[in-house]
Amino acid sequence: MKRGIILFFSFLFSCLLNAQLSIQQDTIRYVMANLNLREAPNTTSAIITQIPKGTQVTIDEDCECKWIPVNYNGYIGYVSTKYLSKEKIECNTTYNNSTSIKYYTNSKGERVQSPTYYNSAPPGATALCRDGTYSFSKSRRGTCSHHGGVAKWLK
Structure with a gap:
């Protein structure tokens, strides 16, 4: 039983x-x-x-x-x-972007890469902007300000 x-x-x-x-x-x-x-x-x-x-x-x-x-x-x-x-997608981990890379000078006089589109987070990126670009800002103030704001901080 x-x-x-x-x-x-x-x-x-x-x-x-x-x-x-x-x-x-x-x-x-x-x-x-x-x-x-x-x-x-x-x-x-x-x-x-x-x-x-x-x-x-x-x-x-x-x-x-x-x-x-x-x-x-x-x-x-x-x-x-x-x-x-429904199937898991294989994705490459390259850091290709489809646009030319531009730079700006921040308030401290440093040359910084402007937010740029990439397939995945590239080295040096500090934030993912709401428009899908990756920011390389050296300070949190104003990061992604012309890109919809910060969606996610990376560092």
Whole structure:
């Protein structure tokens, strides 16, 4: 009798565990390209932050919709579903940028690289700006001021 009860509860526990794992897998997606997290489900709404390619995000439920709310690093916003995948994305770790690098002179007279778009955080970057650029500011004051503010401090 004891053996039967133990087997029953073992079976019940394994079913619940498998169901929970299935639910968790259904709510995980991977970003297929650097992706803007937006305040509303459209391309004209404000950008909260940029999610790097290959990043895992959490969704509430799977749907066949164009936009879906996601949770990324404590930010909740909307992304286009055409840039999400159930499969983990392999991403390169190169620091390519698609624009020419510009510089400015800060208030201390130092030459500093202007915020620039990169595939991932390059060496020397101090912050990720809300528009998806990486800042190389040497002080926190005014960092990303013309780029929507700081989304995340890196150092």
